[in-house]
Amino acid sequence: MNWLYSLSSLDFFLIGGFILLYGGYIFRIVWLARHLNTSAWGVIPKFFLRGIYFALLMIALMGPSFGDTERNLTATGHDIYLLIDVSRSMGAGDIIPTRLERVKYDIQHLADTLPADRFGLILTASRSFVLSPLTNDHNAFNQLVRTVRPDPLGGGTDLCAALELARQKFLTDSTTRQRARALILFSDGENFSTCENNTLSRLRAAGLSLTTVGVGTEAGASIQEGNGYVRDDAGEIVRSQLNRPFLQSLARDGRGQYVEVDRSGQYINELAGWLRSQRGRTFDLNRVSASANKYDYFLLAALILVALDLVVTFRTFRL
Numbered sequence: 001m002n003w004l005y006s007l008s009s010l011d012f013f014l015i016g017g018f019i020l021l022y023g024g025y026i027f028r029i030v031w032l033a034r035h036l037n038t039s040a041w042g043v044i045p046k047f048f049l050r051g052i053y054f055a056l057l058m059i060a061l062m063g064p065s066f067g068d069t070e071r072n073l074t075a076t077g078h079d080i081y082l083l084i085d086v087s088r089s090m091g092a093g094d095i096i097p098t099r100l101e102r103v104k105y106d107i108q109h110l111a112d113t114l115p116a117d118r119f120g121l122i123l124t125a126s127r128s129f130v131l132s133p134l135t136n137d138h139n140a141f142n143q144l145v146r147t148v149r150p151d152p153l154g155g156g157t158d159l160c161a162a163l164e165l166a167r168q169k170f171l172t173d174s175t176t177r178q179r180a181r182a183l184i185l186f187s188d189g190e191n192f193s194t195c196e197n198n199t200l201s202r203l204r205a206a207g208l209s210l211t212t213v214g215v216g217t218e219a220g221a222s223i224q225e226g227n228g229y230v231r232d233d234a235g236e237i238v239r240s241q242l243n244r245p246f247l248q249s250l251a252r253d254g255r256g257q258y259v260e261v262d263r264s265g266q267y268i269n270e271l272a273g274w275l276r277s278q279r280g281r282t283f284d285l286n287r288v289s290a291s292a293n294k295y296d297y298f299l300l301a302a303l304i305l306v307a308l309d310l311v312v313t314f315r316t317f318r319l
Contacts, residue, residue, distance in 0.1 A: 002065040011058065018054055022047065046309070053305035060298040077179035078117040078275055079134050081166045082107055084148060085187035085215070087125040087157040088230060089240035091150045092188070094221035095261055100150055102261060103186045103215055106268050108142045113272045118179075120169065124162035125151035130169060134176065156192025159185065159250075160199050163210065167203055180278040182209050184271065185250070188216040189243030200253040209278065210254025211271065215261050216242035 029043050084090075084107075090100040111119055119141050121132040132144050166183050170176050183203070189212075203210055220241030223230040230238045244260075251258040257274060259267045 005062050007058075007062065011061070015058065022050070049305060049309055053302040053309070056298045056302035056305070060295040060302065063293050063295050064298065065293050078114065078278065079120070079170070079176045079179045079181045080114075080117055080275065081120040081122055081134070081169065081183050082110075083122045083124055083128075083159075083162045083166060083183060083185040083187075085125070085157060085159065085185070085190075086123045086148060086151050087190065088150055088223055088225070089157070089188050089190050090215065091225075092216065092221040092223050092240045094217040094219065094240075095215060099188060099215045099261075100148065103213075104145050104148055106261070106265060107145050107186070109265065109268050110271060111138045111141055111145075113268065114275060117275070120166075121145065122162050122166055122169075123148065123151075124157065124159060126153065126156055126158060128158065128162040128165045130165070133169070134173065157187075157190055158193040159187060159191045160193060160195035163199055163203065167206055167208060170208060171206060180275075181207065182211065182256070182275060182278060183254070184211045184213060185247075186213045186215055187247065188240060189214060189245075189247040190240060191243070191246060200250070203254055208254075209256045210251060211256035211274070212247040212251040212254075212258050213261060213267070213271075214242050214244055214247050214258065216240065218242055218244070 026043055026047060084100075084103060086100065090103070091098050093099075095102045115138065118134040118136050119132070119138070120130065120134040121141070121144060122128055123131050131148070132141055135141055162185070163183065170181055200210070218241060220239045222237050222239055232238050242260075244258075248258045259270055261267060
């Protein structure tokens with residue numbers, strides 16, 4: 001028999017208290033019985049009854065395990081490339097503190113929520129590049145995420161080039177073939193390039209699902225640059241807004257889903273749940289022996305004896 005918990009100092013204190021108090025009670029009853037010239041035999045069955053169910057309760061608290069059973073443990077892996085839009089518009093403050101800073105915080109939360117999955121990181125603005133290949137080292141991955149900054153060069157955003165780069169990274173990495181694969185794009189949807197018609201069809205052909213995360217608001221915000229704000233050629237302050245329809249169309253054509261950054265961060269749990277539902281091929285199968293916790297048997301027996309103690313009465317003194 002194995003035990004889930006060991007007796008603590010509090011448990012020993014309770015056991016000692018029970019013995020001392022009940023011993024004092026029996027001594028008092030016997031002392032009274034002698035003064036009354038009678039016997040106190042009724043305390044004996046009660047003592048054994050209460051002692052037994054007290055011991056059963058203590059055993060139940062320790063979590064006894066016995067009876068080995070065999071079961072199969074299977075593991076399926078997920079490989080996820082996270083694509084972050086780092087264009088200047090991601091520095092807008094309609095999402096506190098900024099769009100990009102909020103995305104960085106939420107990505108670290110997502111990685112911590114899915115500890116068994118591999119994550120890779122691609123940054124995209126006017127050009128795209130891999131900041132981190134797929135890795136199980138979430139501490140190193142989160143450190144890289146914290147270093148991400150907006151693209152200082154400005155220029156347009158080419159989101160579709162990032163999708164093509166992610167597809168190529170998946171196809172050239174043979175370790176991803178036995179795992180569920182997914183792409184998650186974090187962007188405000190401001191895309192200044194033209195996507196080829198077959199960009200998303202190639203993703204579907206490769207078995208890659210695309211989820212888009214909208215970062216920003218419809219009202220939008222100006223983009224801070226140094227001590228001022230980004231201005232257009234006419235000298236007017238640029239106001240960046242969330243392009244929800246574009247991101248929704250990408251998710252629909254990419255056989256994924258569209259979610260939006262919310263104030264509470266609940267969308268991360270939604271993302272994690274959706275990723276867990278994507279089943280990949282089994283890459284680890286083990287048959288293990290495990291003993292089940294049988295505390296409930298002892299607890300049930302103790303409760304039956306407690307009920308018996310309440311129902312059955314014994315005459316303490318025989319007069």
